[in-house]
Amino acid sequence: QKEVEQNSGPLSVPEGAIASLNCTYSDRGSQSFFWYRQYSGKSPELIMSIYSNGDKEDGRFTAQLNKASQYVSLLIRDSQPSDSATYLCAPNRGKAAGNKLTFGGGTRVLVKP
Amino acid sequence: EAGVTQFPSHSVIEKGQTVTLRCDPISGHDNLYWYRRVMGKEIKFLLHFVKESKQDESGMPNNRFLAERTGGTYSTLKVQPAELEDSGVYFCASSRDRGLLNTEAFFGQGTRLTVV
Numbered sequence: 001q002k003e004v005e006q007n008s009g010p011l012s013v014p015e016g017a018i019a020s021l022n023c024t025y026s027d028r029g030s031q032s033f034f035w036y037r038q039y040s041g042k043s044p045e046l047i048m049s050i051y052s053n054g055d056k057e058d059g060r061f062t063a064q065l066n067k068a069s070q071y072v073s074l075l076i077r078d079s080q081p082s083d084s085a086t087y088l089c090a091p092n093r094g095k096a097a098g099n100k101l102t103f104g105g106g107t108r109v110l111v112k113p
Numbered sequence: 114e115a116g117v118t119q120f121p122s123h124s125v126i127e128k129g130q131t132v133t134l135r136c137d138p139i140s141g142h143d144n145l146y147w148y149r150r151v152m153g154k155e156i157k158f159l160l161h162f163v164k165e166s167k168q169d170e171s172g173m174p175n176n177r178f179l180a181e182r183t184g185g186t187y188s189t190l191k192v193q194p195a196e197l198e199d200s201g202v203y204f205c206a207s208s209r210d211r212g213l214l215n216t217e218a219f220f221g222q223g224t225r226l227t228v229v
Binding site: 002004036042043044045046049088097098099100101102103104105106 | 117144146148154155156157158161163168169172204208216217218219220221222223
């Protein structure tokens with residue numbers, strides 16, 4: 001079992017629709033959860049972080065965390081072609097573990113005009 | 114503020130040769146991380162520096178890999194001798210130290226290493 005599981009996609013959504021990305025993790029010691037966006041050939045860019053159970057909204061992005069189910073998700077509302085990228089889920093165990101990130105394989109999102 | 118900079122962006126070397134990758138973190142960032150993504154796999158942690166000290170090198174594949182961070186500034190990752198399975202994209206990331214708080218890790222563009 002992988003430490004962080006993501007559907008590789010591609011997840012194809014029409015422009016203006018909601019893209020829903022899911023991530024499950026196996027390490028119950030995970031404290032913080034990050035979503036990175038990576039365009040092809042570029043560096044991962046942090047778009048969301050979430051630390052507590054529930055929802056966190058930032059612009060068109062909403063992250064949802066359920067620690068009991070070891071599940072974290074990312075919703076992208078009003079999807080734009082510029083949102084087409086690979087989205088990486090990355091939990092970490094906090095400062096005691098050096099804040100090192102454990103990445104999933106990523107979900108490729110394609111937003112079609 | 115300049116971002117995390119990595120050199121070179123691409124490197125193609127023959128099996129058995131030596132390659133040195135360099136990372137310049139964001140100024141003032143005490144934490145420096147090396148990660149690697151091999152073809153078809155997830156990005157994996159290699160090691161973590163706090164200033165000039167190696168905090169965690171549990172992800173280093175073997176003793177052919179040597180990382181240094183001179184004076185707590187830039188870092189180098191040397192692979193000697195390189196093997197075919199070392200091919201991949203090597204990312205460097207840096208972050209501030211804010212006590213117990215988690216801080217955002219900023220990533221460099223990566224170095225694509227191809228061993229032939």
